Amino acid sequence: MSLPETSGQHLAPKDYKRDLKPVWCPGCGDFGVVNALYKTLSDLNLERHNTALISGIGCSSRLPGYVSAYGFNGLHGRALTMATGVKLANPGVTTIVAGGDGDGFAIGMGHFPHAARRNLDMTYILMDNRIYGLTKGQLSPTSEAELVTKTSTMGNIERPIDPVAMALSVGVTFIARTVSTNIKHMTEMFTRAIKHSGFSFVQVLSPCVTFRGKTQYKDYQGDGVTYLEQTGHQHEDFGAALQVANSGDVYQLGVIYHVHTESFGTRYARLREAFKKDRAGEVLEVVDDFLP
Amino acid sequence: MECRDLTLAIVGSGGDGVISAGEIIVKAAAAEGLHCFLLKSFGPQIRGGESSCKIRLATEPLLSIGEETQILLCYSWGDYKRFREEIRLAKDAVIVSDTEDKVGDEDLPIEILGSQTWIKVPLNQLASVEIGNALTKNIVSLGVLEGFFKLPEKGIAGQINKRFSKKRQDLIDLNLGAIAVGRKWAEDYLRDFQPELPRFAAFTPSEANLVITGNEACAMGALWSGMRFFAGYPITPATDIMEWLERRLPRFDGTMVQAEDEIASAGMAIGASFAGIKAMTATSGPGIALMSEMIGLASMAEVPLVVVNVQRGGPSTGIPTKTSQSDLLQACYCTHGDAPHVVLAATDVKDCAFATTQAFYISEKYQLPVLVLLDQFVGQRVESVPRRELLEKGIEEGWIRRCERLAPDAAALAEGRYHRYAQSENGVSPMSYPGIADADYIASGIEHNELGYPVSDVDIHRRMHAKRYKKLDFIKEELKFMRHYGDPQARIGILCWGSSKGPARQAMLQAEAEGIATRMLIPGCLMPLHGETVQDFIDACDKVIVADSSYSAQFLTYLRTQVTLPAAKLVDLHFVDGMPLPVKEVKATIMEVHRELA
Numbered sequence: 001m002s003l004p005e006t007s008g009q010h011l012a013p014k015d016y017k018r019d020l021k022p023v024w025c026p027g028c029g030d031f032g033v034v035n036a037l038y039k040t041l042s043d044l045n046l047e048r049h050n051t052a053l054i055s056g057i058g059c060s061s062r063l064p065g066y067v068s069a070y071g072f073n074g075l076h077g078r079a080l081t082m083a084t085g086v087k088l089a090n091p092g093v094t095t096i097v098a099g100g101d102g103d104g105f106a107i108g109m110g111h112f113p114h115a116a117r118r119n120l121d122m123t124y125i126l127m128d129n130r131i132y133g134l135t136k137g138q139l140s141p142t143s144e145a146e147l148v149t150k151t152s153t154m155g156n157i158e159r160p161i162d163p164v165a166m167a168l169s170v171g172v173t174f175i176a177r178t179v180s181t182n183i184k185h186m187t188e189m190f191t192r193a194i195k196h197s198g199f200s201f202v203q204v205l206s207p208c209v210t211f212r213g214k215t216q217y218k219d220y221q222g223d224g225v226t227y228l229e230q231t232g233h234q235h236e237d238f239g240a241a242l243q244v245a246n247s248g249d250v251y252q253l254g255v256i257y258h259v260h261t262e263s264f265g266t267r268y269a270r271l272r273e274a275f276k277k278d279r280a281g282e283v284l285e286v287v288d289d290f291l292p
Numbered sequence: 293m294e295c296r297d298l299t300l301a302i303v304g305s306g307g308d309g310v311i312s313a314g315e316i317i318v319k320a321a322a323a324e325g326l327h328c329f330l331l332k333s334f335g336p337q338i339r340g341g342e343s344s345c346k347i348r349l350a351t352e353p354l355l356s357i358g359e360e361t362q363i364l365l366c367y368s369w370g371d372y373k374r375f376r377e378e379i380r381l382a383k384d385a386v387i388v389s390d391t392e393d394k395v396g397d398e399d400l401p402i403e404i405l406g407s408q409t410w411i412k413v414p415l416n417q418l419a420s421v422e423i424g425n426a427l428t429k430n431i432v433s434l435g436v437l438e439g440f441f442k443l444p445e446k447g448i449a450g451q452i453n454k455r456f457s458k459k460r461q462d463l464i465d466l467n468l469g470a471i472a473v474g475r476k477w478a479e480d481y482l483r484d485f486q487p488e489l490p491r492f493a494a495f496t497p498s499e500a501n502l503v504i505t506g507n508e509a510c511a512m513g514a515l516w517s518g519m520r521f522f523a524g525y526p527i528t529p530a531t532d533i534m535e536w537l538e539r540r541l542p543r544f545d546g547t548m549v550q551a552e553d554e555i556a557s558a559g560m561a562i563g564a565s566f567a568g569i570k571a572m573t574a575t576s577g578p579g580i581a582l583m584s585e586m587i588g589l590a591s592m593a594e595v596p597l598v599v600v601n602v603q604r605g606g607p608s609t610g611i612p613t614k615t616s617q618s619d620l621l622q623a624c625y626c627t628h629g630d631a632p633h634v635v636l637a638a639t640d641v642k643d644c645a646f647a648t649t650q651a652f653y654i655s656e657k658y659q660l661p662v663l664v665l666l667d668q669f670v671g672q673r674v675e676s677v678p679r680r681e682l683l684e685k686g687i688e689e690g691w692i693r694r695c696e697r698l699a700p701d702a703a704a705l706a707e708g709r710y711h712r713y714a715q716s717e718n719g720v721s722p723m724s725y726p727g728i729a730d731a732d733y734i735a736s737g738i739e740h741n742e743l744g745y746p747v748s749d750v751d752i753h754r755r756m757h758a759k760r761y762k763k764l765d766f767i768k769e770e771l772k773f774m775r776h777y778g779d780p781q782a783r784i785g786i787l788c789w790g791s792s793k794g795p796a797r798q799a800m801l802q803a804e805a806e807g808i809a810t811r812m813l814i815p816g817c818l819m820p821l822h823g824e825t826v827q828d829f830i831d832a833c834d835k836v837i838v839a840d841s842s843y844s845a846q847f848l849t850y851l852r853t854q855v856t857l858p859a860a861k862l863v864d865l866h867f868v869d870g871m872p873l874p875v876k877e878v879k880a881t882i883m884e885v886h887r888e889l890a
Contacts, residue, residue, distance in 0.1 A: 020745055049729040054563070065734050065746065070726040072566055073736035073746075074559070075589055081556040085563025085571065086726065088547045089521055093567065093726040111559075114552040268547065275542040283515055283544055287683050290502035292319035292451070 010045050013038035018068045024059060029180030029206030029216075030127050034066050036186035037096075037125075041069075043191060051094045054083040056108060059134045060100035060127035060206070077107030080115040080124065087122050091265050094194060095122040101142040102132045105161055109141070113170040119198045121263040125190065126163055126201070127180070129208035129216070137211040149211075164256060165245040167201045168238070174200035175241070175257040179220045180207065185227075185253065192255060198263045205251060220251060228254030294493040297350040298441065299358040301379045302433075304367030306340030309430030313365075314345035315674075316434060316455070318503060320447030321349040322676040325498030329357045330674035334613060335374055342371040346379065349443075351495050355801075356794040357673070359875050361385060362490055363441060365433055367415070369395035369402075376401060378871075383407050386489055388436065390415045409487050411440075418473055428470040435474020439482065442492040445475075501676035506644040506666055507532040509682075510600055511540075513648030514572055518694050519598070520546035521571040523560035525553055525579065528612040529668040530602040533574040554579035558586035558599065565595050566735055568725030570652055574600035577619045578609065580626060580663075588627035590661040591760065593735040594713065594721070596697065597660075598651045603667040605870045615669035616869030617790055618842035620850060623663045624819050632760050634658075634767060635819040637665040639775070639793035641675040642682055646691035647816065650773070656695040658720055658763045665818075667841075669872045670791040690772070697723045705730045711742045715755075719762035764820040773816030774825045782809040784885050785833035787826070788840055789814060789847060792873040796839060799878035808886045818850070827855045835885045839865040839873055 016038045024030050041051065053064035057076035064071030070093070074082050079097045087095045104112065104126050115124070130147075132138040137150040142163065146155040167175045174196040176189040186204060193200035207216035218224070226247075233254070234240050241257035300317070304310040311332055318330040329348040335341030348358050360382040366372050366389045372379075381387070384407050391414040395401075404410050413436055419429040431452070437443050449468060456463045482489075504512075511533045514522075522541055524534040534550065541548045547564075551557040554575050561571040575583065580601050590597040603619045605611030623635045634654055638647040644666055651662040686692040700710060700722040712733040714721045721742075724731030733744040739756060741747050775793075778786075778800050788796050793814050800810045813829045815821055830836050836857065840847035845866035851857060865881050867873060 047729075048732055049727060052567070052726050053734075065736075068732065070732045071734040072563070072593070073734055073738060074562075074593075075585055075737060078555065078559045078586070081551070081559025082563035082566070084549070084556075085521065085523065085560035085565070086567040087563075088549065088560070089564035089567035089569035089571070090726055110552060111556055114556070268542075272542040272545065275539060278539070279543060284683065286512055286515060286540060287502065287679060290504040290508065290677075291500055291679075292323040292447075292503045 011042055011048070013042040016041045016048065016068050018066050020065050022066050023062055025210045027209035028059070029129060029204070029208070030060055030063065032180035032183060033125065033127055033186065033204050033206055034063055036183045036190060037067065039183065039187045040190040040194065043187065044194060046094050050092055051096070052086050053096050053098055054079045054086060055098045056103040057134070058100040058103045058132075060098060061103055063098045077103055078111065079103065080108065080111040083122050084115060084118070084120055087120055087265070088268075091121070096194070097122060097124040099126065100133070101126065101128045101130060101140045101163070105141040105163060105166070112166070116167065116170040116172045116199050116201075118264040119171075119173055119261055121197055121199070121265055123190070123193045123200045123202070126203045127206040128163065128203055129206050129212060130160070131208050131211045133208045133211055162245055163203050165242070168241055168245055168257060172201045172257070173198040173259050173261055174255070176202045176255045177205070177251065177253050178202060179205045179225065179251075179253060181217065181220060189255070196258070198261060223250070225251045225253050228252055228256065293488065293490055295490045296352070296493050296495070297348070298363065298490060298492055299346065299348045299361050300363040300365065300437070301344060301346045301361045302365045303342070303344040303372045303375055303379070305342050305371045308343075308367045309427070310343045310367070311345055313430040313434055314347050316448060316451045317347050317349070317437075317443060318674055318676070320444045320451050322501040322503045323447045323450055324444050324495075325500060326351060326444065326495065326676070327354050327501065328674070328676045329354050331357050332672065333375060333378055342374045344375040344379065349492070351493070356798045356875065363437075364388065365437065367429070369393055369400055373401040381408065385409075386411065386440070388413055388440070392416050409489065411481065411487065413477065418477060419470065422473055423466070423470050425466065428467060431467045431470040432474040435471035435476075436478045438471065439475040439478025440489055444492070446497070499678070501678050502682060503674055503676055504641055505532065505672055505674050506638065506641045506670040507602065507672060508536055509641050509644040510574070510638070510648045510664070510666060510671070511536040513645035513692070514598070514652065515540060515544065516645070516692055517570060517649045517652035519570045519572050519652060520544065521561065521564035521569045522546070522573065523549045523551045523557040523571075524573050525551055525557050525575065527554070527576045527579050529604055529672050530574045530576050530579070530600065532672065533600065533602070554582040555586065558583040558597070561597055562586060562590055562595050565597055566725065568727065570596070570656060572598040572600065574602065576602050576604045576612070577606050577622065580619065580622055584626045587633060587661050587663070588629060588631045589737040591627070591631035591633050592737045594659040594723070594760065595735065596655040598648070598655050598662050598664065600648070600664045600666060602671040603665060611870055613668065614870040615667045615791070615841065615872060617667060617792065617840045618844070618846055618869045619665065620789070620818065620840070620842065620846045623665055624850060630757060630761070632764050633660055633819070634662040634817065635665065636662060636773065636817050637790040638670060639790060639814060639816065640670060641673070642677050643816070644670060645682060646686060649692045650771070653693055653695045654767055654771070656697050658767055659697065659723055660760070660763060665790055667791050700724050700728065700731050709743065712744045713740060713742045713756070713759070715742060715759055718766045719759045768820040768822050771817045771822070774822055775814045775816060776811065777814070778811035779809040780811055782811040783834040783889060784808070784810045784882060785829055785836045786810060786812040787829070787836055787838045787847070787851065788812070788873070789818060792839055792841065795873040795875045796878055798875045799882060802875070802879045803882045803886075808882060810882055821854045823854045826851070830855060830857060830861065833861065834889055835863055836861050837863040837865050837881055837885065839867075839878060841867050841869050841871065841873055843868045
């Protein structure tokens with residue numbers, strides 16, 4: 001997207017921080033996410049009044065409350081629908097959707113393919129801790145098979161969904177994966193996602209220390225992860241991206257897929273011009289459409 | 293015999309052109325300044341099934357489609373069966389059917405009375421053989437109807453020209469020729485047989501009336517209000533609203549999106565409204581059920597939102613193609629918790645526009661969700677409306693008016709922190725939106741304080757409830773929706789709502805013609821209800837007839853929570869949903885009540 005013109009001084013990361021103490025537990029991965037977001041907003045010099053954070057319900061969905069910008073902490077699973085309305089009503093607003101894996105891939109799953117295929121110019125940051133935190137420890141659609149949780153006390157008998165593979169299959173035009181422990185990497189991914197003109201999706205592996213302990217932190221470091229910049233990954237190649245999405249135990253981090261197609265906004269603007277050619281006139285005159 | 297008021301029904305199946313014939317007649321009449329009604333009815337098939345329409349034309353303004361049909365044009369008796377219940381023929385009705393009808397005379401799905409006139413016309417033959425195009429059958433029929441009943445010739449010719457004007461001149465000529473053939477056949481028949489037929493009296497053409505459905509009026513009202521974002525999901529009988537707006541919103545720099553479901557429709561509308569644009573969605577009962585959580589969010593986060601419900605037979609999937617008034621309780625109690633919101637209802641086609649413009653006015657001024665109840669009966673029927681009555685008078689009388697949201701004061705913003713949910717006398721706080729500097733806030737469904745920060749403190753909760761509820765006290769007084777009809781001294785009163793107005797009023801006029809006085813009160817704003825007005829009405833009447841089209845008497849149930857209805861006064865006249873209030877039975881009840889009081 002062409003970023004909004006900014007005037008006035010450059011804001012520091014701390015200027016995007018709201019004076020509300022997060023409800024997150026000490027050690028929560030989401031602290032890393034919001035700090036990377038402050039850095040991103042500062043690096044891009046985005047205006048607070050032209051930025052909107054839209055979320056659903058969940059620990060991760062509390063994020064807008066900690067950012068000094070416009071925001072809507074809406075309904076569980078419905079952030080993408082509300083963000084669609086915000087962006088279409090005011091295209092000049094940098095629209096960022098934030099939420100967790102339950103919010104986005106359980107109840108919210110029905111909205112994801114449509115926001116994606118519309119290619120709306122917005123960024124969806126998924127904080128994936130593979131558990132339900134706010135409601136205290138139930139299974140999530142991204143929980144690993146056999147995981148013991150409050151609603152799978154003998155182990156999860158379902159297979160998890162892979163948000164990145166899902167994103168690929170529904171035509172998301174910018175897909176990245178990162179970890180909440182690497183502020184520099186997250187900032188880079190968020191920046192590229194926001195700059196992308198179209199729907200961008202960033203899955204952040206963000207541990208829940210309270211209900212998943214410290215194991216996730218161990219999983220997301222060292223040999224557990226690979227950075228795609230170092231592997232020569234071709235991110236315009238759908239097949240290569242699919243391979244990376246289904247890569248088993250090692251988490252592939254970085255830009256997985258990135259192509260350029262027209263955003264919904266661009267196409268709708270063209271439609272408007274076509275409709276205007278049909279008829280001009282004042283809105284009250286529409287009544288004459290009904291003359292026999 | 294001459295008449296100034298004619299009701300016709302046309303019945304056939306796919307390919308017969310039933311609906312286009314009906315539309316041509318109604319537009320022809322309206323073009324010459326006559327008043328008309330058109331109701332369409334379909335079989336369940338997507339294509340090719342049975343279809344029918346009922347048309348009424350008159351020289352005076354109309355309130356309803358009328359009780360009995362005077363003229364039936366039946367292309368096939370096989371299709372008539374489906375609509376038997378809806379088309380009640382007058383004792384002296386005239387029936388026109390096709391000579392070639394497959395159903396034999398012995399197997400008719402109707403008993404043709406001796407007092408009725410039955411004329412068989414070789415419609416199919418005239419179209420296929422004489423004109424050489426079977427598709428012109430409905431146009432030939434128009435000619436026959438012109439010849440028999442003196443339907444407006446000039447208007448019909450005008451409509452033919454208009455319909456085919458973008459196509460070839462030879463098509464126009466073909467169709468005008470078809471009319472001529474039909475008319476000649478009818479005139480020849482009249483000369484040979486001289487049946488006693490109703491003939492529409494000569495009239496002086498006057499300024500054309502608009503031809504419009506309730507759904508269209510609603511959509512246009514929204515556009516006039518400044519609505520520039522619509523998200524919706526197809527659902528019978530509300531889809532027309534979305535389709536009408538699809539072409540027109542972009543023309544005025546608005547946006548229309550077909551969402552993936554009703555929840556998304558409401559979510560998008562709320563997002564757009566949060567971002568500063570007047571937004572709406574339209575659906576039917578099942579969609580409202582899906583949107584209930586969203587409506588609660590709009591109430592809690594204080595986001596303006598207009599949601600239209602074009603009611604249909606329920607519950608669950610119900611009868612999508614038939615009308616109903618059984619979503620009233622759902623509208624009033626649709627969401628969990630105490631979520632203040634407004635429920636308006638439209639009484640006729642013109643009022644669909646007014647209820648919608650008022651909905652936006654209230655919603656934007658008081659920053660809460662407003663539900664507008666229409667129904668299939670008013671939403672999909674065609675009425676002729678004088679342009680002046682809708683537009684100029686609408687503006688003069690304040691039905692059509694805009695409201696901009698209370699904006700934050702620039703000086704106050706510069707000073708310090710913006711309190712989005714600041715307390716105020718009427719519960720309304722200045723509302724900012726993305727783009728306004730130093731006024732950013734987080735809207736939420738979670739309880740919050742004046743700053744918008746999440747809280748779980750019960751004292752703050754009580755204070756914020758009070759703020760949100762206070763709005764209703766002001767809305768109740770602001771609205772001008774209490775409508776009175778009839779004799780203000782009458783002892784017999786009628787209470788009903790929405791599209792029941794038409795049939796009830798019709799019954800009142802019939803009773804009045806027999807010397808029986810009645811009065812009626814229609815609350816156009818059902819929630820918050822101005823209880824004092826309704827109570828005064830009840831107290832002043834000796835008997836009160838409470839009527840609606842809902843199987844479980846929803847209106848009566850609701851009224852009981854708002855006013856005191858003494859058992860001795862109450863006459864419960866509720867009907868099953870699926871049909872409009874039946875005029876005959878309302879009139880019969882009025883007469884019976886009158887006898888009891890005497």
